[in-house]
Amino acid sequence: MSENCDQNCQSCGEDCGERQEKRTDFFEKLHELSDVKKVYAIVSGKGGVGKSLVTSMLTVAMNKRGFHTAILDADVTGPSIPKIFGVKEKAVVNEIGIFPVKSKTGIDMMSVNLLLENETDPVIWRGPLIAGAVKQFWTDVIWKDIDFMFIDMPPGTGDVALTVFQSIKVDGIIIVTSPQELVSMIVSKAVKMANMMKIPIIGLVENMAFFKCPACDTEYKIFGNGHIDKISQEFNLDILARIPIDYKLADACDQGDIESFKSDWFDSSVEKLSQELNKLGGNKMKIAVASENQMVTEHFGHCINFNIFDTENERIIKSTSIPNPGHKPGFLPNYLNEMGINVIISGGMGSGAVELFNEKGIEVIVGATGDARSVVEQYLQGQLKSTGSVCHDHQHQDECGNH
DSSP states (O other): OOTTOOSOGGGOOOOOHHHHHHHGGGOOOOOTTOOEEEEEEEEOSSSSSOHHHHHHHHHHHHHHTTOOEEEEEOOTTSOOHHHHHTOOOOOEEOSSOEEOEEOTTSOEEEOGGGTSSSTTSOOOOOHHHHHHHHHHHHHTBOOOSEEEEEEEOOSSSSHHHHHHHHHSOOOEEEEEEOSSHHHHHHHHHHHHHHHHTTOOEEEEEESSOOEEOTTTOOEEOTTOSOOHHHHHHHHTOOEEEEOOBOHHHHHHHHTTOGGGOOOOTTHHHHHHHHHHHHTTSOOEEEEEEEEETTEEOSBGGGOOEEEEEEEETTEEEEEEEEEOOOOOTTHHHHHHHHTTOOEEEOSBBOHHHHHHHHHTTOEEEOSOOSBHHHHHHHHHTTOOOOOOOBOOOHHHHTTTTOO
16 A cells, blocks of 8 residues: 555556455445356447447356346446337336346346337436446346356446445456457557456457358458457457347347247357356256166166256256156157256267257257266266267157157
């Protein structure tokens, strides 16, 4: 601490030990009924690069993995999250607090548009008022049992960004960019702000990276060669995803149907964030292994029983076995979903069954062999990956769920 210190850390640029201790004083407490495990802010140096799109897709991807996810829309003057999800219901406000609105698949969200009488009404507020509203979205909203919250930040490094980073315990930020040189230059500012605020950067996402011709599969870099690799190397950051220009994705956003859009662009991001939650402790999962007694069944349709493993902190804490209740079309995905299953492991499985499980937010791991307990332990240690082993043999198609 400097001899000239006036004890006002907010106006000080020094990074002393005293400042580090006092930084936590600025953090706002959640509502007493709230519980949020991990918070990630999605930021960009400028507007128009697809920050809200990335926020929405990441949230949907984590939700499909069985995590309870939420979006705090901090872009108060340009809120687009409700539109992307097709949410028109208004948030309920009473003496207890503010209740977020749920999307079709159970994602909790709060946005200023969910409080306005008319969603097209402009929000003409000065910076401090906007920052105060964002803070209230954190303190007054009842966020129940949230595994991952994603904050859709406004562009730039102004008042709202400073308020969020000083008031909310953000576990990391994800920076969205596009291929243009100007945007890449501005990204450096976002990186430096995160470093100054001592918030980890999870990685970079490049939007509008290319366009793939639907007729010939040729990729065209409409906005030129991106500079994301250079930024990644300069700041030692991971590239989480490269999102192409896709008219189907644009249509899904316009129609408010982002939750039905299917892509694998964020698979690596989901895996990385899942591992981050595991580090917390208390991360609970329920894993089902399609089995023939104690061994993983080669074909899902030959499953005799399901070995169910309750896990916490990457350890098995309980195991049970239940008989296969039957392979009626579409029955098992609903049945296992109602049991709270997060992951299903099998040898092979029909593509139809894989899609039905994914629609229920259940992760499917196929290509596994051996003892059921052993494969679950491999999965928990990140050593078991899906091989995409889908049953194509006509003999097993109906049994495996490919109806």
